[in-house]
Amino acid sequence: MNVKVLLALVALLATIAFCAVLNLASGVFIPLVVAWFLLQVFRPVVTLGRRIRLPPLLNITLVFSVFFGFCVIGIHFCASQIVEFNQAYNLYHSKLIDMVLAFMKALNLPPETISRLTWADLLGRYFRNISELLLAFSSKFVLTLVFLMFMMLEAPYTNEKIDKAFRGPTATRFKTIMETVSTQISRYLGTLAFISLATGFLAWLVLLFMGVELAAGWAVLTFLLNFIPTVGSIIATIPPVLMAMLQFSPSLLKPFIVLVSLTAIQVTLGNVITPKVVGDRLGLSPIVILLSLLLWGLIWGIPGALLSVPIVSIIKIVCENFPSLRPIAILMSSGEAALKAPFPPEKKRTPFRESPLQQDESVSSTEAPEDEQVKDLS
Numbered sequence: 001m002n003v004k005v006l007l008a009l010v011a012l013l014a015t016i017a018f019c020a021v022l023n024l025a026s027g028v029f030i031p032l033v034v035a036w037f038l039l040q041v042f043r044p045v046v047t048l049g050r051r052i053r054l055p056p057l058l059n060i061t062l063v064f065s066v067f068f069g070f071c072v073i074g075i076h077f078c079a080s081q082i083v084e085f086n087q088a089y090n091l092y093h094s095k096l097i098d099m100v101l102a103f104m105k106a107l108n109l110p111p112e113t114i115s116r117l118t119w120a121d122l123l124g125r126y127f128r129n130i131s132e133l134l135l136a137f138s139s140k141f142v143l144t145l146v147f148l149m150f151m152m153l154e155a156p157y158t159n160e161k162i163d164k165a166f167r168g169p170t171a172t173r174f175k176t177i178m179e180t181v182s183t184q185i186s187r188y189l190g191t192l193a194f195i196s197l198a199t200g201f202l203a204w205l206v207l208l209f210m211g212v213e214l215a216a217g218w219a220v221l222t223f224l225l226n227f228i229p230t231v232g233s234i235i236a237t238i239p240p241v242l243m244a245m246l247q248f249s250p251s252l253l254k255p256f257i258v259l260v261s262l263t264a265i266q267v268t269l270g271n272v273i274t275p276k277v278v279g280d281r282l283g284l285s286p287i288v289i290l291l292s293l294l295l296w297g298l299i300w301g302i303p304g305a306l307l308s309v310p311i312v313s314i315i316k317i318v319c320e321n322f323p324s325l326r327p328i329a330i331l332m333s334s335g336e337a338a339l340k341a342p343f344p345p346e347k348k349r350t351p352f353r354e355s356p357l358q359q360d361e362s363v364s365s366t367e368a369p370e371d372e373q374v375k376d377l378s
Contacts, residue, residue, distance in 0.1 A: 023299050030303045031140050035147035037310060039155065040185045042067075046152060060152045064145075081217035095246045102250065173321055180317050185310050191277055196226035199233070199269045203240070206261045210254055212244050226269075228305045229293050233266040288312060288332050 022029055042063050049059035085092075162174050200223030207215035218240040225232035240262060244255040292312035296304035312332070319329035 019295075019299055026300050026303075027140065028143075030300055031144040032147050033307060033311075034140075034303065035144045035151055037185065037307065038144070038148050039151045040182050041189060042152070043155070043182060044186070046155060050156060056153065056156065060149065063152070064149070077220065078217075081214060081220075084214060084217075092246050095249055099245065099249055177317060177321050180321075181314050184313050184317060188310060188313065192227060195269055195273065195277065196223045199223065199226050199265060202265045202269075203236075203262055206258065206265070207240055210244065210258050210261075211247075212240060212258060213247055214243065215240075218243070228302070229289055229309060231293065231297075231305065233269075237262045237266055283333050284309070284313060284316065285332060 045063055045066075046059060049062065050056075054062075158178070159175060162171050165171075166174060200219045203222045204215055204219035207218055212218070221239065222236040225236040228235075237259070241255060241259045244258045245252070248254045289309055289312065292308040293305055296308040296311060298304070300307070316329050316332045319325035319332070
């Protein structure tokens with residue numbers, strides 16, 4: 001078997017095994033990766049505290065206090081939205097039954113079929129799944145904070161460690177990679193947060209104008225789901241449209257207007273502008289972003305979908321800083337970034353080395369005329 005084919009098969013098997021390990025140990029790897037990304041987000045704040053000579057423990061305490069403050073505000077808002085939905089649950093439930101009955105009547109199905117639907121069991125399973133999801137999220141959130149705290153304590157000594165571990169151009173290369181990764185992640189999160197905020201604000205205006213209940217909650221959900229490329233913008237459209245159908249039934253005019261308006265916003269901002277702007281900012285091809293979303297969503301689920309673009313951006317940055325991997329980085333780049341990339345340097349051609357048999361033949365061929373010349377002289 002050809003050596004190159006064998007190496008390719010080994011690399012493929014190693015990649016599959018690595019993805020399987022990431023999937024099996026997701027309970028540890030997801031908090032670790034999320035903590036590292038949060039460290040990149042908080043790095044400017046930590047650097048500012050170090051410049052004004054704050055003690056490291058006080059600096060980290062201030063960062064965690066601000067972070068916890070935002071978390072408490074978010075939890076309070078979500079709780080208020082859940083309470084508001086609970087208060088109108090009976091009305092929404094009866095309207096849902098009426099809509100199902102009308103739909104079954106349109107399909108000429110017997111109305112007795114609805115009695116077989118055990119709504120209590122369905123809702124019980126739904127809320128049970130939500131509670132399990134929240135429990136898993138809380139445990140991973142605590143582990144993420146523990147990782148983040150230790151990373152913040154070690155962050156000031158990173159450059160010194162690199163200088164001690166590697167000398168010369170290797171240390172410089174590692175520092176360049178880390179600085180580029182930090183800049184790219186901050187740029188990506190800032191751009192995506194601005195676009196998601198604009199999408200949520202426009203969705204809130206549409207829902208408020210149409211009189212849809214829980215408009216603020218659906219707008220926040222739209223803002224959060226837009227951090228998932230492509231798929232998140234589609235999912236964010238479904239809940240407010242269903243709410244409009246329940247609220248304004250049997251009329252379908254307002255739900256249709258809500259559907260068209262939100263779809264136009266999501267398609268324009270979520271599926272057209274976001275991949276283009278984010279891809280240009282990071283220099284990534286839109287097809288690479290989509291494939292990364294599918295791969296990491298398959299490995300880690302929703303957290304993988306959220307982290308897919310930063311992860312593939314880091315892979316591209318690492319490939320750019322190693323000459324042997326630079327062609328991969330160019331193939332991952334967007335069209336404009338690939339055109340701006342310099343051509344790889346041409347390899348120096350090594351002189352052709354003759355085999356020993358050929359060398360013997362050449363030597364014998366050069367020696368023959370000398371013998372003939374000697375014979376002529378004699």
